[in-house]
Amino acid sequence: MQNVQKVQQAATTVRERLGGLDADAVGVVLGTGLGRWAARLTEDRLGYAEIPGFPASTVPGHEGALLKGRIGGRQVLALSGRFHLYEGYSPEELCMGVRTLAAAGVRSVVLTNAAGALDPTFDVGSLMCITDHINWTGRTPLAGPNVDEWGPRFPDMSRVWSPRLRELAMRVALEKGVRLERGVYIQVPGPQMETPAETRAYRMLGAHAIGMSTVLEAVALRHMGVELLGISCLTNKNLPDCMEEAPLETVLAQASRSAGQLGELLDGIIVRI
Numbered sequence: 509m510q511n512v513q514k515v516q517q518a519a520t521t522v523r524e525r526l527g528g529l530d531a532d533a534v535g536v537v538l539g540t541g542l543g544r545w546a547a548r549l550t551e552d553r554l555g556y557a558e559i560p561g562f563p564a565s566t567v568p569g570h571e572g573a574l575l576k577g578r579i580g581g582r583q584v585l586a587l588s589g590r591f592h593l594y595e596g597y598s599p600e601e602l603c604m605g606v607r608t609l610a611a612a613g614v615r616s617v618v619l620t621n622a623a624g625a626l627d628p629t630f631d632v633g634s635l636m637c638i639t640d641h642i643n644w645t646g647r648t649p650l651a652g653p654n655v656d657e658w659g660p661r662f663p664d665m666s667r668v669w670s671p672r673l674r675e676l677a678m679r680v681a682l683e684k685g686v687r688l689e690r691g692v693y694i695q696v697p698g699p700q701m702e703t704p705a706e707t708r709a710y711r712m713l714g715a716h717a718i719g720m721s722t723v724l725e726a727v728a729l730r731h732m733g734v735e736l737l738g739i740s741c742l743t744n745k746n747l748p749d750c751m752e753e754a755p756l757e758t759v760l761a762q763a764s765r766s767a768g769q770l771g772e773l774l775d776g777i778i779v780r781i
């Protein structure tokens with residue numbers, strides 16, 4: 509069930525504690541191991557424990573704070589630390605952060621994540637602009653009575669990932685010499701990694717990268733009419749005929765190695781959103 513009051517209370521706390529938000533403020537959600545970029549957002553911060561209704565982040569590589577700052581003059585609100593189904597949170601709980609950003613007035617959000625590459629032509633360490641997604645969780649944050657003030661009962665999903673922002677991301681990547689793949693991201697519930705047979709199946713479904721986040725947040729944000737960009741950091745490559753283990757340490761280490769390029773890309777995109 510949606511919890512409108514909880515989200516409104518959290519949004520009120522954010523507005524009161526972080527002060528006025530610009531109409532063109534950009535929201536960013538930082539994926540596993542990608543928190544370093546946010547160290548530059550130094551204007552203000554609010555720990556998740558201080559925001560009513562926010563769950564606590566239980567995963568290594570996820571800090572648990574809402575950070576406020578500026579990148580090239582543009583106001584940014586970043587969720588450093590996100591929530592996942594595999595932590596035991598419901599879709600509504602794990603969307604609290606992004607719903608709160610939208611309810612506080614943010615109209616554009618960049619969702620980032622660490623993901624496994626499924627497309628064999630992608631290299632570990634590359635970034636991927638999400639062009640579309642597959643919700644393979646069997647869950648949705650929109651179950652239960654619709655909240656009409658947030659969005660329609662049957663929200664359109666034909667263009668979840670803003671064509672305008674995707675084009676901007678590709679342009680910035682080209683200018684900065686950052687390799688940016690394009691592809692379909694599939695969200696699975698996790699926490700177990702995929703078997704070779706599952707990996708083969710996800711490839712056949714048309715996915716190019718796989719992870720345990722992002723899609724449910726995207727559904728909730730599109731429901732609220734927020735413009736979205738998604739960037740995956742490809743931390744490992746899953747080839748069904750020669751599967752390699754991808755433990756959390758590998759994912760974190762690779763995410764940290766790619767964080768510089770992701771940061772450069774984010775900087776260039778955010779000022780022009």
Ligand code: HPA
Pocket residue numbers: 622623624625701702718719720743744746754759
């Ligand atoms: N599978 C699922 N989630 C992930 C992966 C993966 O290979 N890499 C990073 N997050």
